[in-house]
Amino acid sequence: MLICLVVWLGGCGGQEPTASPAAPTQASALAEPEEAAPAASPAPTPSKELSPAPTPTAAPTAAPTAALPEITSTPSPASTPSAPTPASEAEPRHIRLAFTGDLLSHTAVFRQAQAYGGDELAFDYRPMFELVKESVSDADLAICHLETPLSPDNRDLAGYPVFNAPGDLAAAIAQVGYDGCSTASNHSMDKGIAGIEVTLDLFDRAGLGHAGMARTPLEAAIPTLYQVNGVTIGHLSYTYGLNGFILxxxxxxxxxxxxxxDILDEARAAIELGAEFVVLSIHWGAEYQVAPTAQQRALAKELLAGDEIDLIVGTHAHVIQPVERLGGNLVIYGLGNFLSNQSPQSCRSCPPESTDGVIVQVDLMEGESGTMEVVAISAVPTWVDRRTFTIVDAGAALVADSFPELTRQLEQSLARTTTTLRSYGVDVVVAGPP
Structure with missing residues (x-):
């Protein structure tokens, strides 16, 4: 994966507050009791290195330009051309984007991570991603959705209703192959402004990009940009609310x-800074409802009416929702849960669909005009095995018969995901048995 990362959060959007943070007025997810976890060592310094990247030639009017870091890897000799290719003969640029849904670290999830822990990571989430790691890391740009704040020292952890996940999760996210995450959610303020600052500090330490939260006005004003195989991707992240907390x-x-x-203004700022394709990650919809709400569809239509947003990727519903084409662009209404403890066995309101997840892969190709266009959309359905909180590639597991005791559950999950993703007429290619 060859990626140059331009980090610093986008967007000046936000609700106008009237007071300091208050206790939340609505619960968001799983009716699971809070339990304290033992103290553990802080997250280690990640292996990715940062080096300076060129300053953008243009900046949004809201703030001056800033020098931005770059994550690079050196191509192997076999892939390095012996001489420059003439522009007229250059191959069209092509990249694959990958998106996954909510990372919601309930108490049972971080306890399992602690059980996997060792000297490197006291709370080790990496085994949970082992069966899907290749699908994530093979993408040119892989984006997760972090639902909750992170603890600076793996202490004072909480799984519901006010979340605080182990800080070690950031290092694990990076090591399994993600390049960044959307971070705006209804739980963004669960630990107040301090929680936002800690979470983003841990992301920086892990070499991860982030969009949706900010530590300073300047960071909020400069959109997140990724340089991927010579293509500049803009990434925005927004949420419908903050569970009653007030900024x-x-x-x-x-x-x-x-x-x-605010979304369109930030998208324009990203384009001014060179973004050739703008992705909006948005927290919206009704929990556990497969069909998008009227509000989701109306907002999607409004946002895609112009040329600012190229792709919308939704989270929050905790179930997979359909993919729709609006005005030539795609809306992935809901990615479902990627890692959580939600299921009918742990939550009265949680349907079977809350155990389903998906890796949505979006392939972009440079068109004749030089613009980046979506040429394919595919999906790897996943399912959380709550015995070990392993994220299972449902199709691959069925083909290999690697979980014979789970065959029926995996078949049902795969069928649900396939039906839902395609229900609005978009031919999503779904990985699974022939």
Missing amino acids: PDNRTWAVDVNSAQ
Whole structure:
């Protein structure tokens, strides 16, 4: 994976607060009791290295340009051309994007991570991703959705209703192959402004990009950009709300809250900075409802009416929702849960669909005009085995018969995911048995 990462969060959007943070007024997910976890060592320094990248030639009017870091890897000799290829003969640029849904570290999930832990990571989530790691890392740009804040020292952990996940999760996210995450969610303020700052500090330490939250006004004003195989991808992240918490008057920029105008303004700023394809990750919809709400569809239509947003990727519903084409662009309404403890066995309101997840892969190809166009969309359905919180590639497991005791559950999950993704007429290619 050859990636140059331009980090610093996008968006000046946010609701206008009237007071300092207050206790949440609505619960968001799983009716699971909070339990304290033992203290553990802090997350290690990640292996990715940062080096300076060129300063953008243009900047949004909201803030001056800043020097931005770059993550690079050296191509193997076999892939390095012996001489420059003439522009007229150059192959069209092509990249694969990958997106996954909610990482929701309930108490049972971080306890399992602690059981896997060792000297390197006291809370080790990597075994949970082992069966899907290749599908994530093979993408040119892989984006996760972090639902919750992170603890700086793996202490004071909580799984519901006010979350605080182990800081070691950031290192694991990077090591399994993600390049960045959307971070705006209804749980962004669960640990206040301090939780936002800690989470982003841990992401920086792990070499991960992030969009949706910010530590400073400048960070909020500069959109997140990724350089991927010579293509500049802009990434935005917004949420419908904050579970009743209120952003302080002097920190209204700390989390991007849904506003069509703010989203479009940030997308334009990303384009001014060179973005050739803009992705919006958005937290929206009704929990456990497979069909998108009228509000989701109306907002999607409004956002895709112009040329600012090229792809919308939704989270929050905790179930997979359909893919729709609007005005020539795609909306992935809901990616479902990628890792959580939600299931009918752990939560009265959680349907079987809450155990389903998906890796959505979007292939972009440079068109004749030089613009990046979606040429294919495919999906790897996943399912959480709550015995070990392993994320199972449902299709691959069925083909290999690697979990014979789970065959029926995997078949049902695969069928649900396939039917839902295609229900609005988009021919999503789904990985699975022939």
